[in-house]
Amino acid sequence: MKSFGNTVTSMVFSEDINRLMAKADFDQSVRDRLKRIKKAWDFYEGYHWEDIASGDKPEITVNYIRSFVNKFVAFELGEGFSFNVYGDDEDTLGEKIYVTTQGRDKTLYQFLEDIWIENKRIQFCTLLGQTKSVTGDAWVKIIFISAEELDDPFGEFPSGKIHISVTPTHYVFPSYDQHDIDKLERIEVKYLINEVETAGILRKERSVEKLYTEEWTREKVKYYKDNDLYEEIDNPYGIIPFVQIKNFPLAGQESGANDIDDLIPLNVEYNLKKADISEIIDYHAAPITVVYGAKIGNLEKGANKVWGGIPKDARVQNLDTISDLSASNNFINNLKTDMCEVGAIPETVLGGAHAISNTSGVALQYMNMPLIDRTKIKRALTQSGIQTINKIIIHIALKEGLIFKPDDIDNVDFYYTDVVIPDTLPKDTLLELQVITMRLSNQLISRKRALERLGEENIDALIAEIDREMQTNPLIYGIKPEEINSGMGNGESPQEILNLALNGANVSSPPYI
Numbered sequence: 001m002k003s004f005g006n007t008v009t010s011m012v013f014s015e016d017i018n019r020l021m022a023k024a025d026f027d028q029s030v031r032d033r034l035k036r037i038k039k040a041w042d043f044y045e046g047y048h049w050e051d052i053a054s055g056d057k058p059e060i061t062v063n064y065i066r067s068f069v070n071k072f073v074a075f076e077l078g079e080g081f082s083f084n085v086y087g088d089d090e091d092t093l094g095e096k097i098y099v100t101t102q103g104r105d106k107t108l109y110q111f112l113e114d115i116w117i118e119n120k121r122i123q124f125c126t127l128l129g130q131t132k133s134v135t136g137d138a139w140v141k142i143i144f145i146s147a148e149e150l151d152d153p154f155g156e157f158p159s160g161k162i163h164i165s166v167t168p169t170h171y172v173f174p175s176y177d178q179h180d181i182d183k184l185e186r187i188e189v190k191y192l193i194n195e196v197e198t199a200g201i202l203r204k205e206r207s208v209e210k211l212y213t214e215e216w217t218r219e220k221v222k223y224y225k226d227n228d229l230y231e232e233i234d235n236p237y238g239i240i241p242f243v244q245i246k247n248f249p250l251a252g253q254e255s256g257a258n259d260i261d262d263l264i265p266l267n268v269e270y271n272l273k274k275a276d277i278s279e280i281i282d283y284h285a286a287p288i289t290v291v292y293g294a295k296i297g298n299l300e301k302g303a304n305k306v307w308g309g310i311p312k313d314a315r316v317q318n319l320d321t322i323s324d325l326s327a328s329n330n331f332i333n334n335l336k337t338d339m340c341e342v343g344a345i346p347e348t349v350l351g352g353a354h355a356i357s358n359t360s361g362v363a364l365q366y367m368n369m370p371l372i373d374r375t376k377i378k379r380a381l382t383q384s385g386i387q388t389i390n391k392i393i394i395h396i397a398l399k400e401g402l403i404f405k406p407d408d409i410d411n412v413d414f415y416y417t418d419v420v421i422p423d424t425l426p427k428d429t430l431l432e433l434q435v436i437t438m439r440l441s442n443q444l445i446s447r448k449r450a451l452e453r454l455g456e457e458n459i460d461a462l463i464a465e466i467d468r469e470m471q472t473n474p475l476i477y478g479i480k481p482e483e484i485n486s487g488m489g490n491g492e493s494p495q496e497i498l499n500l501a502l503n504g505a506n507v508s509s510p511p512y513i
C-alpha cells in the first residue's frame with residue numbers, strides 16, 4: 001500500500017502549485033481553487049508582492065498573516081488533544097485487554113495512544129492547524145505500512161504500523177455524491193515525482209518529472225504516472241481512508257473557509273502605507289539640495305564641505321516636505337485595529353503591552369471573546385475529525401490483524417472515542433482545585449467531571465486506579481487506616497466508610513478526587 005509522506009515544505013508550495021497546474025489537465029474551477037491556495041500560502045510565507053512589477057515592489061513587509069495563523073494554531077491546538085475510550089455499563093474498553101500481533105497485551109486506549117505517540121501528535125496538530133487555517137481544509141490520510149515497506153532499523157514494528165499524515169490541500173481532489181456533499185465518493189491525490197530513465201543509443205540516465213496520481217474509491221485503489229495506469233488493487237478496507245477537517249464551515253460548500261482571506265487586502269494596504277512612510281524618512285535622512293542663482297558644476301558634494309564664491313543673490317537649501325506624518329501613522333494604526341477586528345484576534349494577544357496580572361478569569365475571557373468564539377467552532381470540527389480518524393485507525397487495525405474485537409462488545413462502543421482539546425487560556429490551578437473541592441463536598445460534581453475539568457486523560461481507568469490506591473494506601477488520601485479497619489463512624493462497616501471517602505464525603509479530612 002503506497003504511503004504519502006510530508007515530503008514538500010510550505011516554502012516551495014507556490015512553485016509546486018505552478019508546476020502541478022502546468023503538468024495536469026485541470027478544469028477552470030480546479031485551477032481557480034489551486035490559485036486561491038497558492039495565494040494563501042504566498043501570504044503566509046511573506047511573498048506579498050508577487051503580482052507587482054519588480055521595480056514597484058515595496059521594500060518593507062510586515063507579515064501579520066503569519067502571526068494570525070500561528071496564533072490560531074497555538075490557541076486551538078497548542079496543547080494537543082486527549083481522548084477517552086468507552087464501553088458498556090460501568091466497564092470501559094480502556095480496561096479490557098486486546099492482544100496485538102507484536103506479542104504484547106494492550107488495552108484499546110493504550111493501542112491508540114501508542115499510535116498517536118508514534119505519529120508525533122504535537123507535530124501533527126501543528127501541521128493540521130496550519131494547513132486548515134491557511135487553506136480552509138486539512139486532509140488527513142490514515143494507512144497501514146507493512147513490515148516489508150517500513151523503514152524500521154530498531155525492529156519496533158515487526159507486524160507493520162499505522163501511519164497518519166496531513167496531505168497538502170493542493171494535492172487532494174475529492175469527488176462527492178451529487179445529492180449529498182458530505183458523502184465522499186472518490187479521492188485523487190496528485191503530485192509531481194522525479195524518476196530516472198535511460199534513453200538513446202548510449203542509454204544515458206536522465207531525471208524525468210512525472211505526474212503521480214493515487215485514486216481511492218471504496219472498491220479500488222489505482223495508481224497512475226502521467227495518466228497511465230500502472231497498478232490497480234482491491235481496497236482492503238472498504239472505506240476511503242481520508243478525513244477532511246474544515247477550518248470553518250461554509251453553508252452548502254464542500255470546502256471550508258480559511259482565516260486569512262479577509263486579512264490579505266488589509267495587510268497589503270498596511271505594508272503599502274508603511275513603505276510610503278519609510279520613503280519619506282529616507283528622504284529626510286538624505287534630502288535633495290536645491291541651488292538658486294548659481295552654477296553647481298564646481299560645487300563639491302558631501303558632508304563637512306564649505307562652498308564659496310556663490311553670488312550674493314543666490315541661495316542654497318534642502319528641498320523640504322510639508323506633509324504631516326501623524327495622519328499617516330494614525331491611518332496605519334487604524335488598519336492594524338481593523339485587521340484585529342476582522343481577524344477575531346485582540347491586539348493584546350498579538351503582543352500589545354497591557355498589564356493583566358490582576359485581571360480576573362472572567363475579564364480575561366471577555367478580552368479574548370472574539371478569538372474564543374471563532375476557536376470554539378474550529379475546535380468542534382477538529383474534535384469531530386479526530387474522532388473519525390480514531391475510527392479509521394481501529395478499523396484498519398482490525399483488518400490488518402493488529403488488534404481483535406471481543407464478541408461481547410458491539411461496534412458502537414468499540415469504535416467510539418471522546419476527543420478532548422484542552423482550553424489554552426491560562427488558569428489558576430489552585431483556584432480551580434478549590435472550586436472542585438467545594439463542589440465535591442456539596443455533591444455538585446462527580447469525580448469524573450472534576451477530572452475532565454483538570455484535563456486528565458483516560459479518566460475511567462484513572463478513577464479505578466485511584467480507588468485501588470485508596471484501598472492499599474489510604475493515608476495518602478487522608479484516610480486513617482483505623483477508621484477503615486475498626487468501622488469507626490456512625491455504625492458503618494469499613495467498606496461503607498471507604499465508599500463514603502471514595503464518593504467525596506468527609507471521613508476525617510476534606511474530600512479528595
